[in-house]
Amino acid sequence: MPRVILTLLLLCQSFCLRADRVGFAEPGILGANEGKSRVVIVRNPAATRSLAAVPAVVSAMVSNGVVALTGKASASDAWRSLVKTQDIVGVKVYSVPGPSSGTRPAVAEAVVRGLIDAGHPASRVVIWDRREADLRAAGFGELAESLGVRISGAVDAGLDPDVAYENSVLGQLVYGDLEFERDTSGGGTNRVVGRRSHLSRLVTREITRHIIIAPMLNHNHAGVSGILYTVASGCTDNFIRFETNPALLLSAVPEIFGQPVIADHVAFHLVDALIGQYEGSQRGLLHYSSILNELRFSTDPVALDTLSLVDLNRMRVAAGAREMTNGLPLFENARMLELGTDDLRKIDILRVE
DSSP states (O other): OOHHHHHHHHHTOOOOOOSSSTTSOOTTSOOOSTTOEEEEEEEOTTSEETTEEOHHHHHHHHHHHHHHHHTOSSHHHHHHHHSOTTOOEEEEOOOTTOTTTSSOHHHHHHHHHHHHHTTOOGGGEEEEESOHHHHHHTTHHHHHHHHTOEEEETTTTOEEEEEEEEEEEEEEOOBTBTTOBOOTTSSSOOBOEEEEEEEEHIIIIIOOEEEEEEEEEEETTTEESSHHHHHHHHSBSSOHHHHTOHHHHHHHHHHHHTSHHHHTTEEEEEEEEEEEEOSOTTSOOGGGEEEEEEEEEESOHHHHHHHHHHHHHHHHHHTTOOOOOTTHHHHHHHHHTTSOOOOGGGEEEEEEO
16 A cells, blocks of 8 residues: 555544534634534745745735634634733744744734734734744844734743643753752752653743644654644753653653643644745755645644645655654544544635635
8 A cells, every 4th residue: 555545544543522622613713514623724826935935925814814714704803803902922933943944934923913903912912932042043033023022932931830741751851941950069969850841931821822833844753843843842841851752752742732721722723834844854954845835724733733744745755755654643642632633534624715
């Protein structure tokens, strides 16, 4: 059996899920067919020029996407149905690969401008990722200044001693991890290993509503550096233990994403699929990419990541490379936690041109 067909069959194996968790059609969101997750795909062939996003086109695509997702009459009505004025809205981006292969600043700008144009105070919007240095290197510092919003590194903002993901596997703590202690005087106790990954105070004590924007970018173990992986890796410390243990990563990522302070406070997820990069992971390697000129919207993070893996595998096969199935157990674990569906038959796609 060809490997492409095998992958699609594996992706289609899942059980029915309840619709009472984030990731499924919620009140106020245009309902998908009963029992299905709605994904809105907005495509415009003019969205990129010479591998760079065209801001005006991307802005229109974001407006069309939120209108189609919510079923509201206008973009302003759509934004107001997704967030409340008093919300602190965290716009999560993935900045490590840079502005060309990570979340493109033009996409984040369109989201933030949409919020502000709908009446949301700029002072109550924060663009965030794991490290502020990565955000600035990818151009989000200048963007935030021009929009009058904040940027914040989740780890830089401080870690919450009262909220942590715990796993029995010990991790080698590094400087910056909350529980890291090293006594160089020789008179104390060193603490250089730990079982807990503390969540950022930014997530646990400040942000009340999440909008998550991830690129269509491969990950060698998680399948895609998509919604699930970029959030889990971006908001916790002691994460190196998962990166160095692929089997552990596949269970830890959905379990971290499923923390109530994250999963229960998501407005929607957006995949920046203007360009799909099928090799490189955290590095910008656009010669291993295809131009799709798409933005994908959903309340189901698992459906979005599953579709990204399908498309990245299609690109690999077209380029003569092997498929990647590493992410399939991660998506299955996410389904079992009721974060969404990895069953292609249960994903209802609405295409908007």
